[in-house]
Amino acid sequence: MKKRHERWMTEQGRIYKDEAEKEKRYTIFKDNVEMIESFNRATDKPYKLGINQFADLTNQEFKLRNKFKSHVCSDTTLFKYQNISAVPATMDWREKGAVTPIKDQGQCGCCWAFSAVAATEGIAQITTGKLISLSEQELVDCDVNGQDQGCNGGLMDDAFGFIQSNGGLTSESNYGYVGSDGTCNKKKESNHAATITGYEDVPANSESSLLKAVANQPVSVAIDAGGSDFQFYSSGVFTGECGTELDHGVTAVGYGIADDGITKYWIVKNSWGESWGEEGYIRMQRDIEAKEGLCGIAMEASYPTAAE
Secondary structure, three states: OHHHHHHHHHHHOOOOOOHHHHHHHHHHHHHHHHHHHHHHHOOOOOEEEOOOOOOOOOHHHHHHOOOEOOOOOOOOOOOOOOOOOOOOOOEEOOOOOOOOOOOEOOOOOOHHHHHHHHHHHHHHHHHHOOOOOEOHHHHHHHOOOOOOOHHHOEOHHHHHHHHHHHOOEOEOOOOOOOOOOOOOOHHHHOOOOEOOOEEEEOOOOOHHHHHHHHOOOOEEEEEOOOOHHHHOEEEEEEOOOOOOOOOEEEEEEEEEEOOOOOOEEEEEEOOEOOOOOEOOEEEEEOOOOOOOOHHHOOOOOEEEEOOO
16 A cells, blocks of 8 residues: 555655655545545446545545635526427537536636636637637636635636626636636736626526536536545546535536436536546536435536627
Protein backbone atom coordinates (compact mmCIF):
# COMPACT_ATOMS: atom_id res chain seq x y z
CA MET A 1 0.00 0.00 0.00
CA LYS A 2 2.90 2.36 0.75
CA LYS A 3 4.23 1.71 -2.75
CA ARG A 4 0.82 2.40 -4.22
CA HIS A 5 0.67 5.69 -2.37
CA GLU A 6 4.15 6.65 -3.64
CA ARG A 7 3.13 5.76 -7.18
CA TRP A 8 -0.12 7.72 -6.83
CA MET A 9 1.83 10.74 -5.48
CA THR A 10 4.07 10.64 -8.56
CA GLU A 11 1.10 10.36 -10.93
CA GLN A 12 -0.71 13.25 -9.26
CA GLY A 13 2.38 15.39 -8.72
CA ARG A 14 1.55 15.47 -5.02
CA ILE A 15 4.18 16.78 -2.61
CA TYR A 16 3.55 17.02 1.14
CA LYS A 17 5.10 19.63 3.39
CA ASP A 18 6.65 17.14 5.84
CA GLU A 19 6.72 13.50 6.95
CA ALA A 20 3.86 13.99 9.44
CA GLU A 21 1.58 15.32 6.70
CA LYS A 22 2.66 12.49 4.39
CA GLU A 23 1.86 9.92 7.07
CA LYS A 24 -1.55 11.48 7.68
CA ARG A 25 -2.32 11.52 3.95
CA TYR A 26 -1.12 7.93 3.57
CA THR A 27 -3.58 6.78 6.25
CA ILE A 28 -6.46 8.56 4.49
CA PHE A 29 -5.32 7.14 1.12
CA LYS A 30 -5.19 3.62 2.56
CA ASP A 31 -8.68 3.91 4.08
CA ASN A 32 -10.08 5.23 0.80
CA VAL A 33 -8.43 2.52 -1.30
CA GLU A 34 -9.77 -0.18 1.01
CA MET A 35 -13.26 1.32 0.85
CA ILE A 36 -13.11 1.56 -2.97
CA GLU A 37 -11.87 -2.02 -3.39
CA SER A 38 -14.48 -3.35 -0.99
CA PHE A 39 -17.23 -1.49 -2.89
CA ASN A 40 -16.05 -2.79 -6.26
CA ARG A 41 -16.12 -6.40 -5.03
CA ALA A 42 -19.91 -6.14 -4.73
CA THR A 43 -21.55 -7.34 -7.92
CA ASP A 44 -24.98 -5.77 -7.43
CA LYS A 45 -24.02 -2.16 -8.23
CA PRO A 46 -24.36 -0.62 -11.71
CA TYR A 47 -21.33 1.64 -11.18
CA LYS A 48 -17.73 1.38 -10.04
CA LEU A 49 -15.45 3.55 -7.92
CA GLY A 50 -11.82 4.36 -8.69
CA ILE A 51 -8.68 5.77 -7.08
CA ASN A 52 -8.52 9.31 -8.46
CA GLN A 53 -7.01 12.71 -7.58
CA PHE A 54 -9.15 12.93 -4.42
CA ALA A 55 -7.78 9.72 -2.88
CA ASP A 56 -5.81 11.46 -0.10
CA LEU A 57 -8.75 13.60 1.02
CA THR A 58 -11.29 12.68 3.67
CA ASN A 59 -14.88 13.07 2.52
CA GLN A 60 -15.17 16.11 4.77
CA GLU A 61 -12.17 17.79 3.09
CA PHE A 62 -13.53 16.87 -0.34
CA LYS A 63 -16.89 18.45 0.47
CA LEU A 64 -15.23 21.75 1.33
CA ARG A 65 -14.09 22.09 -2.30
CA ASN A 66 -17.64 22.36 -3.59
CA LYS A 67 -18.79 25.98 -3.55
CA PHE A 68 -22.08 26.25 -5.41
CA LYS A 69 -24.40 28.83 -3.82
CA SER A 70 -27.99 27.68 -3.85
CA HIS A 71 -30.92 29.94 -4.65
CA VAL A 72 -34.66 29.49 -4.91
CA CYS A 73 -35.97 29.15 -8.44
CA SER A 74 -39.05 31.30 -8.94
CA ASP A 75 -42.14 29.53 -10.25
CA THR A 76 -43.19 32.43 -12.44
CA THR A 77 -40.34 32.44 -14.94
CA LEU A 78 -40.83 31.59 -18.57
CA PHE A 79 -40.01 28.07 -19.68
CA LYS A 80 -39.97 28.00 -23.44
CA TYR A 81 -39.93 24.22 -23.73
CA GLN A 82 -43.12 23.82 -21.63
CA ASN A 83 -45.37 22.71 -24.48
CA ILE A 84 -43.01 20.29 -26.16
CA SER A 85 -44.68 16.90 -26.16
CA ALA A 86 -42.22 14.66 -27.98
CA VAL A 87 -38.50 14.41 -27.26
CA PRO A 88 -35.91 11.99 -28.70
CA ALA A 89 -35.42 8.74 -26.76
CA THR A 90 -31.74 9.60 -26.34
CA MET A 91 -29.69 12.76 -26.76
CA ASP A 92 -25.96 13.45 -26.61
CA TRP A 93 -24.86 17.00 -27.36
CA ARG A 94 -21.25 15.80 -27.55
CA GLU A 95 -22.13 13.90 -30.72
CA LYS A 96 -23.78 17.01 -32.13
CA GLY A 97 -20.62 19.08 -31.63
CA ALA A 98 -22.02 21.37 -28.94
CA VAL A 99 -19.70 20.37 -26.07
CA THR A 100 -16.07 21.43 -25.61
CA PRO A 101 -13.48 19.03 -24.14
CA ILE A 102 -13.48 18.38 -20.38
CA LYS A 103 -11.89 21.16 -18.31
CA ASP A 104 -10.46 21.16 -14.78
CA GLN A 105 -11.33 23.83 -12.21
CA GLY A 106 -8.48 22.66 -9.96
CA GLN A 107 -8.48 24.04 -6.42
CA CYS A 108 -10.70 27.03 -7.26
CA GLY A 109 -14.33 26.74 -6.12
CA CYS A 110 -15.77 28.13 -9.33
CA CYS A 111 -17.82 25.14 -10.55
CA TRP A 112 -20.62 27.65 -11.16
CA ALA A 113 -18.52 29.36 -13.85
CA PHE A 114 -17.67 26.07 -15.60
CA SER A 115 -21.31 25.02 -15.56
CA ALA A 116 -22.55 28.34 -16.96
CA VAL A 117 -19.81 28.43 -19.58
CA ALA A 118 -20.56 24.88 -20.80
CA ALA A 119 -24.25 25.74 -21.20
CA THR A 120 -23.33 28.98 -23.01
CA GLU A 121 -20.88 27.17 -25.31
CA GLY A 122 -23.71 24.76 -26.12
CA ILE A 123 -26.36 27.32 -27.06
CA ALA A 124 -23.79 29.38 -28.99
CA GLN A 125 -22.88 26.33 -31.10
CA ILE A 126 -26.52 25.37 -31.64
CA THR A 127 -27.31 28.94 -32.75
CA THR A 128 -24.22 29.76 -34.83
CA GLY A 129 -22.82 26.36 -35.79
CA LYS A 130 -19.46 27.29 -34.25
CA LEU A 131 -18.11 25.63 -31.10
CA ILE A 132 -15.84 28.04 -29.22
CA SER A 133 -14.30 27.32 -25.83
CA LEU A 134 -15.29 30.28 -23.65
CA SER A 135 -13.57 31.89 -20.67
CA GLU A 136 -14.37 30.80 -17.12
CA GLN A 137 -11.62 33.10 -15.87
CA GLU A 138 -13.50 36.15 -17.14
CA LEU A 139 -16.43 35.18 -14.89
CA VAL A 140 -14.08 34.53 -11.95
CA ASP A 141 -12.33 37.90 -12.34
CA CYS A 142 -15.07 40.20 -13.65
CA ASP A 143 -18.42 38.88 -12.36
CA VAL A 144 -17.86 40.08 -8.80
CA ASN A 145 -20.57 42.66 -8.06
CA GLY A 146 -23.36 40.25 -7.15
CA GLN A 147 -23.53 36.83 -5.52
CA ASP A 148 -20.70 35.38 -7.59
CA GLN A 149 -17.40 35.49 -5.73
CA GLY A 150 -14.86 33.73 -7.94
CA CYS A 151 -13.19 30.80 -6.21
CA ASN A 152 -15.43 31.30 -3.18
CA GLY A 153 -18.49 30.19 -5.08
CA GLY A 154 -21.37 31.49 -7.08
CA LEU A 155 -24.39 30.41 -9.08
CA MET A 156 -25.10 29.86 -12.73
CA ASP A 157 -28.10 32.19 -13.07
CA ASP A 158 -26.00 35.12 -11.88
CA ALA A 159 -23.28 34.16 -14.35
CA PHE A 160 -25.84 34.13 -17.18
CA GLY A 161 -27.08 37.53 -16.02
CA PHE A 162 -23.53 38.86 -16.14
CA ILE A 163 -22.88 37.48 -19.63
CA GLN A 164 -26.12 39.03 -20.87
CA SER A 165 -25.55 42.49 -19.33
CA ASN A 166 -21.91 42.43 -20.38
CA GLY A 167 -22.83 41.90 -24.02
CA GLY A 168 -21.16 38.48 -24.19
CA LEU A 169 -18.22 36.41 -23.00
CA THR A 170 -14.73 36.19 -24.43
CA SER A 171 -12.92 33.03 -25.51
CA GLU A 172 -10.76 30.70 -23.44
CA SER A 173 -7.84 31.37 -25.79
CA ASN A 174 -8.13 35.12 -25.21
CA TYR A 175 -8.65 35.00 -21.42
CA GLY A 176 -7.16 31.72 -20.19
CA TYR A 177 -7.95 29.88 -16.97
CA VAL A 178 -5.48 30.31 -14.11
CA GLY A 179 -7.52 28.74 -11.31
CA SER A 180 -7.36 31.63 -8.84
CA ASP A 181 -9.07 34.97 -8.28
CA GLY A 182 -7.61 37.79 -10.33
CA THR A 183 -8.28 41.35 -11.40
CA CYS A 184 -10.68 41.82 -14.29
CA ASN A 185 -8.82 42.43 -17.55
CA LYS A 186 -11.16 44.95 -19.21
CA LYS A 187 -9.31 44.86 -22.52
CA LYS A 188 -9.62 41.08 -22.89
CA GLU A 189 -13.14 41.10 -21.51
CA SER A 190 -14.40 43.49 -24.19
CA ASN A 191 -13.58 41.04 -26.99
CA HIS A 192 -16.80 38.95 -27.05
CA ALA A 193 -16.76 35.49 -28.63
CA ALA A 194 -20.38 34.54 -27.82
CA THR A 195 -23.53 36.26 -26.63
CA ILE A 196 -26.79 35.25 -24.96
CA THR A 197 -30.13 37.07 -24.76
CA GLY A 198 -31.01 35.92 -21.24
CA TYR A 199 -31.71 32.76 -19.27
CA GLU A 200 -34.61 30.73 -17.94
CA ASP A 201 -35.06 28.39 -14.99
CA VAL A 202 -36.40 24.90 -15.58
CA PRO A 203 -39.51 24.31 -13.40
CA ALA A 204 -38.11 22.95 -10.13
CA ASN A 205 -38.40 19.29 -9.11
CA SER A 206 -39.52 18.04 -12.50
CA GLU A 207 -37.27 15.60 -14.32
CA SER A 208 -39.75 15.62 -17.22
CA SER A 209 -39.27 19.40 -17.62
CA LEU A 210 -35.51 18.96 -17.38
CA LEU A 211 -35.74 16.31 -20.11
CA LYS A 212 -37.51 18.76 -22.43
CA ALA A 213 -34.77 21.33 -21.86
CA VAL A 214 -31.83 18.93 -22.29
CA ALA A 215 -33.44 17.59 -25.48
CA ASN A 216 -32.95 21.09 -26.88
CA GLN A 217 -29.65 22.33 -25.40
CA PRO A 218 -27.04 21.64 -22.69
CA VAL A 219 -28.44 22.74 -19.32
CA SER A 220 -26.75 23.97 -16.14
CA VAL A 221 -27.73 21.84 -13.14
CA ALA A 222 -26.85 21.94 -9.46
CA ILE A 223 -26.26 18.69 -7.58
CA ASP A 224 -25.22 17.33 -4.21
CA ALA A 225 -21.75 16.04 -5.09
CA GLY A 226 -20.61 15.56 -1.50
CA GLY A 227 -20.97 11.79 -1.09
CA SER A 228 -17.91 9.54 -0.99
CA ASP A 229 -19.31 7.43 -3.86
CA PHE A 230 -19.49 10.62 -5.94
CA GLN A 231 -15.95 11.54 -4.85
CA PHE A 232 -14.59 8.28 -6.27
CA TYR A 233 -17.07 7.55 -9.09
CA SER A 234 -15.28 6.02 -12.06
CA SER A 235 -17.78 4.33 -14.42
CA GLY A 236 -21.29 3.02 -14.96
CA VAL A 237 -24.68 4.52 -14.14
CA PHE A 238 -24.43 6.24 -10.77
CA THR A 239 -27.27 5.27 -8.45
CA GLY A 240 -25.47 6.00 -5.19
CA GLU A 241 -26.44 7.50 -1.90
CA CYS A 242 -27.20 11.15 -2.47
CA GLY A 243 -28.61 14.06 -0.56
CA THR A 244 -30.13 17.26 -1.88
CA GLU A 245 -27.69 19.71 -0.26
CA LEU A 246 -26.80 21.33 -3.57
CA ASP A 247 -23.08 22.13 -3.51
CA HIS A 248 -21.79 21.72 -7.06
CA GLY A 249 -22.60 23.16 -10.48
CA VAL A 250 -22.31 20.86 -13.53
CA THR A 251 -23.90 20.60 -16.98
CA ALA A 252 -26.42 18.07 -18.29
CA VAL A 253 -25.36 17.45 -21.90
CA GLY A 254 -27.62 14.54 -22.77
CA TYR A 255 -29.51 11.49 -21.60
CA GLY A 256 -29.87 7.84 -22.50
CA ILE A 257 -30.81 4.32 -21.47
CA ALA A 258 -28.31 1.80 -20.11
CA ASP A 259 -27.44 -1.50 -21.80
CA ASP A 260 -29.97 -3.29 -19.58
CA GLY A 261 -32.68 -1.44 -21.51
CA ILE A 262 -34.25 -0.32 -18.24
CA THR A 263 -32.02 2.12 -16.35
CA LYS A 264 -32.32 5.68 -17.65
CA TYR A 265 -29.54 8.19 -17.08
CA TRP A 266 -28.42 11.78 -17.51
CA ILE A 267 -25.06 12.51 -19.19
CA VAL A 268 -23.38 15.10 -16.98
CA LYS A 269 -20.23 17.07 -17.79
CA ASN A 270 -18.10 17.77 -14.73
CA SER A 271 -15.12 20.13 -14.31
CA TRP A 272 -12.69 17.90 -12.42
CA GLY A 273 -10.47 16.90 -15.35
CA GLU A 274 -10.51 13.75 -17.48
CA SER A 275 -9.12 11.47 -14.78
CA TRP A 276 -12.39 11.64 -12.80
CA GLY A 277 -15.35 9.49 -13.80
CA GLU A 278 -15.90 8.43 -17.40
CA GLU A 279 -13.19 10.66 -18.88
CA GLY A 280 -14.62 13.62 -16.97
CA TYR A 281 -18.30 12.70 -17.28
CA ILE A 282 -20.78 10.93 -15.03
CA ARG A 283 -23.94 9.08 -16.01
CA MET A 284 -26.50 9.68 -13.27
CA GLN A 285 -29.69 7.70 -12.85
CA ARG A 286 -32.72 9.48 -14.33
CA ASP A 287 -36.44 9.28 -13.54
CA ILE A 288 -36.14 8.26 -9.92
CA GLU A 289 -39.05 8.32 -7.45
CA ALA A 290 -37.91 11.44 -5.60
CA LYS A 291 -39.16 14.53 -7.42
CA GLU A 292 -35.86 16.33 -6.86
CA GLY A 293 -34.03 13.78 -9.01
CA LEU A 294 -30.88 11.94 -7.97
CA CYS A 295 -28.57 14.25 -5.99
CA GLY A 296 -31.12 17.03 -6.51
CA ILE A 297 -30.38 17.34 -10.25
CA ALA A 298 -33.91 18.64 -10.99
CA MET A 299 -34.02 21.26 -8.23
CA GLU A 300 -32.19 24.24 -9.73
CA ALA A 301 -31.64 23.75 -13.46
CA SER A 302 -31.34 26.70 -15.84
CA TYR A 303 -30.14 27.49 -19.34
CA PRO A 304 -29.10 30.53 -21.39
CA THR A 305 -31.22 31.73 -24.29
CA ALA A 306 -29.90 33.03 -27.58
CA ALA A 307 -31.26 35.05 -30.45
CA GLU A 308 -33.25 32.68 -32.61
